[in-house]
Amino acid sequence: MSSTDLRGKVAVVGVAESDLGQVAPGLTHFDLMGQATARALKDAGLKKSDIDGFFCASSYLPFPTLDVAEYLGIRPVYADSTNVGGSSFVAHLLHAAMAIEAGLCTTALIAYGSTQRSDGGRLVSPTTLLPWEEAYRPRYPVSMYALAASRHMHEYGTTREQLAEVAVAARHWAQLNPKAFTYGRGPLTVEDVLSSQMISYPLTSKDCCLVTDGGGAVILTSAERARDLPTAPAYFLGGGEATWHRSMSQMPDLTTTAAVDSGRRAFAMAGLKPSDVDVVELYDAFTINTLLFLEDLGFCEKGEGGAFVSDGRIAPGGELPVNTNGGGLSYCHPGMYGIFLIIEAVRQLRGEGGARQQANTNVALVNGNGGVLSSQATALLGTAEALG
Amino acid sequence: MTAPSTGYEEGLATGELRFQHCGDCQNAVFYPRVLCPHCGSEPLEWRTSSGLGTVYATTVLHKRGTDPYNVALVDLDEGFRMMSRVEGVAPEDVEIGSRVGLAVIEEEGAPLAVFRPLGDQE
Numbered sequence: 043m044s045s046t047d048l049r050g051k052v053a054v055v056g057v058a059e060s061d062l063g064q065v066a067p068g069l070t071h072f073d074l075m076g077q078a079t080a081r082a083l084k085d086a087g088l089k090k091s092d093i094d095g096f097f098c099a100s101s102y103l104p105f106p107t108l109d110v111a112e113y114l115g116i117r118p119v120y121a122d123s124t125n126v127g128g129s130s131f132v133a134h135l136l137h138a139a140m141a142i143e144a145g146l147c148t149t150a151l152i153a154y155g156s157t158q159r160s161d162g163g164r165l166v167s168p169t170t171l172l173p174w175e176e177a178y179r180p181r182y183p184v185s186m187y188a189l190a191a192s193r194h195m196h197e198y199g200t201t202r203e204q205l206a207e208v209a210v211a212a213r214h215w216a217q218l219n220p221k222a223f224t225y226g227r228g229p230l231t232v233e234d235v236l237s238s239q240m241i242s243y244p245l246t247s248k249d250c251c252l253v254t255d256g257g258g259a260v261i262l263t264s265a266e267r268a269r270d271l272p273t274a275p276a277y278f279l280g281g282g283e284a285t286w287h288r289s290m291s292q293m294p295d296l297t298t299t300a301a302v303d304s305g306r307r308a309f310a311m312a313g314l315k316p317s318d319v320d321v322v323e324l325y326d327a328f329t330i331n332t333l334l335f336l337e338d339l340g341f342c343e344k345g346e347g348g349a350f351v352s353d354g355r356i357a358p359g360g361e362l363p364v365n366t367n368g369g370g371l372s373y374c375h376p377g378m379y380g381i382f383l384i385i386e387a388v389r390q391l392r393g394e395g396g397a398r399q400q401a402n403t404n405v406a407l408v409n410g411n412g413g414v415l416s417s418q419a420t421a422l423l424g425t426a427e428a429l430g
Numbered sequence: 431m432t433a434p435s436t437g438y439e440e441g442l443a444t445g446e447l448r449f450q451h452c453g454d455c456q457n458a459v460f461y462p463r464v465l466c467p468h469c470g471s472e473p474l475e476w477r478t479s480s481g482l483g484t485v486y487a488t489t490v491l492h493k494r495g496t497d498p499y500n501v502a503l504v505d506l507d508e509g510f511r512m513m514s515r516v517e518g519v520a521p522e523d524v525e526i527g528s529r530v531g532l533a534v535i536e537e538e539g540a541p542l543a544v545f546r547p548l549g550d551q552e
Binding site for chain 2: 172173174175177178179180181185188189190192193196239240241242243244290291292296
C-alpha cells in the first residue's frame with residue numbers, strides 16, 4: 043500500500059470542545075475530556091460503545107490511554123498515546139487513518155484535556171531541559187521561540203511590528219468566535235502588542251499564547267460509515283509528520299522548521315498544493331510560529347512571512363483566512379493546542395463557523411507544532427467536493 | 431565506560447570548553463553523546479575548543495525580581511553550536527553575527543561556560 047492510498051479512506055465525523063477558558067472549580071482534565079467526548083459523540087450521532095480506537099496525549103499522564111479509557115469506560119482494541127507535544131493530535135489523525143484502514147479498529151476517538159489555567163498558569167509539563175541549556179536559565183518554552191524570532195529578524199529583516207500583526211489578526215478572528223477567551227474584548231493594535239510586558243525579547247506577553255483550561259474530542263470512522271452519519275464528513279485527505287530536533291540548540295536552522303517535510307508529505311498524499319487550501323489552522327503558540335509555518339508550508343517564500351501577514355492579509359476579510367477561531371493567541375491554549383486546530387477546520391468545512399465562516403470552504407490545512415518547533419504534524423481535510 | 435558528560439565537566443573544571451569529534455565523518459558533536467548523531471559512529475574523541483565563536487541567535491529575559499539577562503546560541507569555530515550567555519555587554523546589545531570568546535566562570539558552585547564580546551581582540 044502506498045501512503046496515498048490513505049487519501050479519503052476515513053473522515054472526521056464528530057468534534058467538540060469541553061468548557062473552555064476558566065472552568066468551574068474542581069473540574070479536572072479527565073472531566074474536560076469526558077465532557078468533550080460526550081459532546082463529540084452527540085455531534086457524530088454515535089454511541090460510546092461505537093468507539094474501539096483511542097488516541098490520547100497529555101502533559102499530566104504518562105499512560106493517558108489507560109487512565110482516560112478507564113474514566114470514559116471504553117475498552118479500545120487499538121490505542122495510541124503518541125506524545126509529540128502539541129502536535130500529537132494532528133499526528134493522531136494520520137495514525138487513526140492507518141489503524142482504521144488496516145482494519146485494526148472502526149471508530150477512533152482522539153481526546154485531550156487540561157486545566158492549566160486553573161492549575162495556576164504553570165505549564166504542566168514533564169519537559170526537562172538539557173543540562174547544557176538549563177544552566178543558562180532560558181524560560182521554557184518562550185525563550186526558545188524568541189531565539190527563533192531573533193534569527194528570523196536578523197536574516198530577513200522581519201520586524202516586531204510584523205510579528206505583532208499575527209496577534210492583531212488572531213484577536214480580530216476571536217471577536218467572531220463566542221467561545222474565544224478574548225471574545226468581546228475588542229481589537230488589539232500593533233502598538234498594544236509592542237508595549238505589552240516584555241517576556242523574552244523580541245516577544246512580549248501579547249506575542250505569547252493564552253493560558254486557559256480546555257479539552258477537545260475528535261471522532262473518526264471509515265469514509266463508508268461516515269456517509270451514513272448525520273453530519274457532513276470531513277475527509278482525511280493527507281497527513282505527514284516530521285521531527286528534526288528536541289532542544290533549541292540542536293535545531294539545524296532556526297528559520298526553517300520540519301513543517302517543510304510534514305507539509306510536503308501531507309500535500310503529496312492529498313494530491314493538493316497550497317493554492318488549493320481554503321482555510322489554514324496553524325499552531326500559533328507564539329507569533330513567530332505563524333510566519334514560520336506559512337513559509338515552510340509553501341503559502342509564501344522563505345523570509346516573506348512578515349510581509350505576508352501584514353496589512354490584514356490573514357485577518358477576517360483578508361486574502362488567506364488563518365486561525366479562524368482566534369488561535370492559541372486569542373481563543374484558547376491549555377498547553378497542547380493541536381486538537382483545537384482540527385475542531386475549527388472541521389467546523390469550517392461543514393459551514394458551522396457562524397460569524398467567522400468562510401464561503402466555499404472545501405479544503406482545510408492544519409499544522410500542529412510540538413516542543414520548541416521540534417515536531418511538526420500536518421493534515422489536510424476536505425469536503426465531499428474536495429474528495430472528488 | 432566513562433559518562434559522556436564527565437568529559438565535558440572535567441574540561442570545564444580546568445577552564446576548557448570540550449566538545450567531541452567524530453573520526454569517521456569529521457563532524458564536531460555537542461552536546462556529549464556516546465555515538466555520532468551525524469553518521470552513527472562510535473566512539474567519539476574529545477577535543478578542546480578554541481573558545482572562539484559567533485552569536486547565532488539571542489534573547490533577553492525579563493523576569494520579576496531579577497535584572498534582564500541574555501541567553502544566546504553561539505556557533506563555535508570548530509563547527510558546533512551551544513546555548514550560553516554573552517556577558518560584559520548590556521543583554522539587549524548582544525548582536526547576532528558578533529564575535530565572542532569563552533570565559534569559564536563560577537555560578538551556583540559550578541563552572542559555567544559563558545562568552546564575552548571579542549571587540550578588536552581577534
